[in-house]
Amino acid sequence: MLLGLLATAFAIGLSWIVLTVVRNRATVAKLKKLLPHFNAVPSLPVIGSSYHIKDPTPEGIFAAFTGFHRSYGRNLFTEGLFNTPSVQIIDPKVIEQVVQARTIEKTLIYEFMVPWLGTGLVVSTGSKWAQRRKVITPTFHFKILEDFLVIMNRQADVFIDKLAPNVDGPNFDIYEHVTYCALDIISESAMGVKLNTQLQPNAEYVKAVKEISEIILKRIFSLGREFKWTFLFTEAYRRQKRLLKVVHGFADRVISERKKQLEDEREQQRAQEQIEETDVYGKRRMTLLDLLLNVTVDGKPLSNNDIREEVDTFMFAGHDTTTSCISFAAYHLSRNPEIQQKVYEEIQQIVGSDAKRAELTYGTLQELKYLEMVIKETLRMKPSVPIIGRRSAGDMVIDGVTIPAGIDFGIIIYALHNDPELYPEPERFDPERFSDEAAAQRQPYSYIPFSVGSRNCIGQRYAMLEIKTILVKLLANYRLLPCEESNALRIKTDMTLKPVQGAFVKIISR
Ligand code: HEM
Numbered sequence: 001m002l003l004g005l006l007a008t009a010f011a012i013g014l015s016w017i018v019l020t021v022v023r024n025r026a027t028v029a030k031l032k033k034l035l036p037h038f039n040a041v042p043s044l045p046v047i048g049s050s051y052h053i054k055d056p057t058p059e060g061i062f063a064a065f066t067g068f069h070r071s072y073g074r075n076l077f078t079e080g081l082f083n084t085p086s087v088q089i090i091d092p093k094v095i096e097q098v099v100q101a102r103t104i105e106k107t108l109i110y111e112f113m114v115p116w117l118g119t120g121l122v123v124s125t126g127s128k129w130a131q132r133r134k135v136i137t138p139t140f141h142f143k144i145l146e147d148f149l150v151i152m153n154r155q156a157d158v159f160i161d162k163l164a165p166n167v168d169g170p171n172f173d174i175y176e177h178v179t180y181c182a183l184d185i186i187s188e189s190a191m192g193v194k195l196n197t198q199l200q201p202n203a204e205y206v207k208a209v210k211e212i213s214e215i216i217l218k219r220i221f222s223l224g225r226e227f228k229w230t231f232l233f234t235e236a237y238r239r240q241k242r243l244l245k246v247v248h249g250f251a252d253r254v255i256s257e258r259k260k261q262l263e264d265e266r267e268q269q270r271a272q273e274q275i276e277e278t279d280v281y282g283k284r285r286m287t288l289l290d291l292l293l294n295v296t297v298d299g300k301p302l303s304n305n306d307i308r309e310e311v312d313t314f315m316f317a318g319h320d321t322t323t324s325c326i327s328f329a330a331y332h333l334s335r336n337p338e339i340q341q342k343v344y345e346e347i348q349q350i351v352g353s354d355a356k357r358a359e360l361t362y363g364t365l366q367e368l369k370y371l372e373m374v375i376k377e378t379l380r381m382k383p384s385v386p387i388i389g390r391r392s393a394g395d396m397v398i399d400g401v402t403i404p405a406g407i408d409f410g411i412i413i414y415a416l417h418n419d420p421e422l423y424p425e426p427e428r429f430d431p432e433r434f435s436d437e438a439a440a441q442r443q444p445y446s447y448i449p450f451s452v453g454s455r456n457c458i459g460q461r462y463a464m465l466e467i468k469t470i471l472v473k474l475l476a477n478y479r480l481l482p483c484e485e486s487n488a489l490r491i492k493t494d495m496t497l498k499p500v501q502g503a504f505v506k507i508i509s510r
Contacts, residue, residue, distance in 0.1 A: 017082060021045055024083035027404075031077055031085065034401045038087070039073040048079030058492035059500050061221045062386075069415040084226045086408040090416040092445035094398060098409050099445075099453040101396040104129075107389030107408040108226065112219045113316075113495070115244060116212050118309030121458065122317055132310065133458065135295045139288045140462055146362050147285045148189045148462060152469040153359050155184045158198050159470060160356075160477050167509050171483035173502030175327040178470070179319065180206070182326070185466055186318035190311055191254050192287040208246040209315070215240050217494030251308045251315075258289055259304075288314055318459055320496040321384040322466050327503035329378040329471060331489050332429045334480035334505040339374065339431060344475050344510075346370045355476035356510070365468045373431035375467055379417075379449035381429060386414035386497045388451055413448055414497070422446045481506040 025045075032040060043049040053064045065088070068076055074091040086107075089095060110123050117123055121132055138144070159181040166172045180197040183206060187195040197206050215236050224230055231237050292307045333340040347355050350367045387410055390396075394405035418426040422443065423433065432438060450457035457463070474480075483504035490500040 017046065020082045024079070024085055027407075028077055028079060028083065028085045030404070031087070031407070034403070035075070035398065037399075038075040038077060040077040041068050041072050041079075041088075043079040043083065046082060048081060048083045050080065058217060058221060058494070059490055062491065062493045066386075066412060066415045066418075069412065069419070074419070080226060081224050082226070086410060088410045088412055090412050090419060092416070092422075092443050095411055095416070095448070096445045096452075097398045098390050098396065098411065099451070099455070101390070101392070103393035103395050104455055105391040105393050107391050107410070108228075109220050109389055111228065112216045112225075115240060116216075116247065117313045117316060118305070120309035120313030122313050129455075131297050133454075135297065136288070136291070136310065136458065139286075139291050140458060142362065142461070144286050145462060145465060148185075149360065149362060149365075149465055149469065150285070151188045152185050152466050155181050155188075155198065156470045156473040157357065158184070160473050162198055163474075163478065163507060166507055167478070169506070171487055171504040171506045173499075174330050174505050175323065175499050175503040176201075178323045178326045178330075181470065182319040182323045182466065183315075186315055188287075189285075189462075190288045190314040190318060191251075192258060192285070192289060193254050204246055205250045208243040212240060212243050212247065213320070213494050215243075220494065247312065248308065251311050252304065255289065255293075255304055255307055255311065259293055262290070262293055314459075316495075317457075318462070320498075321459075322463050324382065324384040324497050325375065325378055325463070325467050326470050326474075327499065328382040328489070328497075329375060329467070330474060330480055330505055331483075331503045332378060332381070333374070333475070335482045336429050339429070340475065340480060343371050343374055343471075344479075347472055347476055351472060351476070355472065358476075360469050360472060362465070365465060365472075368468060368472070370431065371468060371471060372464070373434040375464065375471070376434040376447075376449075377429060377431040380423065380433065380447060381417065381426070382491065382497055383413045383417055383449045384496050385449070385451070385457075386493050387412055411448075413451075414493075416446065416448070419446075477510055478507040479510055481508065 028040070028043075032038070041049040041052065044051060049068075052068070053061055055061070055063070068078065068088060069090050074089065075094055076088045078086055078088055080086065089098065105125055106123060113123055119128065121129065121136060124132060159177060162177055162180075163174075177198075180201050183197045184195050187193050195203065195205070197203055218236065219225055219231060289307070289311055292302055292310055295302065333343065346368055351358050351360065351364055390409045390411070392403040392405055392407045392409065394402070396403045417423065420426050445452065450460040450463075483506060487501070487504035489503055492498055492500050
């Protein structure tokens, strides 16, 4: 009896696998016919293209995926487990057509973020995304950015002090220090909360965020990632549930407290009948949270859950990304003394001799043109968001061909930015690639660190201010020297590009 049941289950399972493989291979064959100028990464039945991955670590998997383009071409079909098809692209002309598709849908990997970020701005689509983008955009008005700059300056000063014990010492990992600084900046600008992780790096919230990112990374690169339900039976799922309680609990507490504070202030104002409703923040800095607590969509205020998913989204999108860029810039500058010297001279000339502690303003930072070229070159070589995804919704047209609905496209920004035809000697750190003249020659859609189109990065101006502020203070205070070769930079990715072991540099005082 039991044997019979097992045999039936086995037969059903096997038939399902055979049917899935046949159906998926038929889809790939159809795509190849539609787009004959795209190449296919060789694949085998059932395991797809995954057998090319010889090193199953995150570093090895990332290298294999990005390396496909060197071996097989710019636009590729790949196959996952049970031959699930997807398309990987780095051809600027194709990228343009994919990102400009009328209906925007995101791919499977974004779904792994939903338990944490809900359907906040990064993940949401359609009318929900459009409404939210509209109400959140004013947070990045330059008047408010100027206020955020006060926070950035203050936290960057703490960062400089925290690095002091490393002066004249052995090489150390700057990435970790930058992470805490960036977290303190984003938590104060998004929520008005001083997390103080630079001073107390072991906070429960910080550890939980780090661990959730690691769980998501494992899911993104798991062979069976298409079969989402299998995650429910893992220890990682139970762990994630516990971590989410910490992260969501924290955001919920902040939201409730701030809501109450705002209500109290309004009460006081009404009693005084002095200040108009629009001045509700008084002298206090405007935060994303304040804005969300005050908006209405279709005449209704946002619920606590609505607000939390946006706050969580900004906490995530607003710190890992800038951290990578700042750390990688420091690393490359440490190995390119002439470029570092040029940035230093620009800082001395524009900020002045008190650059070490000067309060940097919006205007001053705008003038640091060479520093900006250095940042752009860092984001070329090491884009903080190395891969983005789009799913065809039935109205995506590539080279005159309508792509069937439901096909996942990976835009491999990292491979695009390191394509030797677009950037000769891509491994050479050369900010001159971003001089006005060189930029004018560049093919459209060949440099997209902040993505392009309607779903581009809403925080890019904020990011540039933060990156510049921290780099100016870092370079004004310390000379960066290269690390030991055994600690040379190696990279991997989850949702953002990260060093495998750390971004190591040495520092001496200026
Ligand atoms: C160097 C720093 C940064 C880089 C390279 C970067 C890059 C990107 C990219 C490539 C996207 C598109 C993602 C996709 O389509 O999946 C994106 C979206 C987004 N970024 Fe950034 N980002 C940076 C910093 C920031 C900061 C500081 C914030 C917030 C303060 C932020 C908030 C967001 C949000 C909310 C979205 C979703 C926008 C939408 O879909 O409407 N980013 N970013």
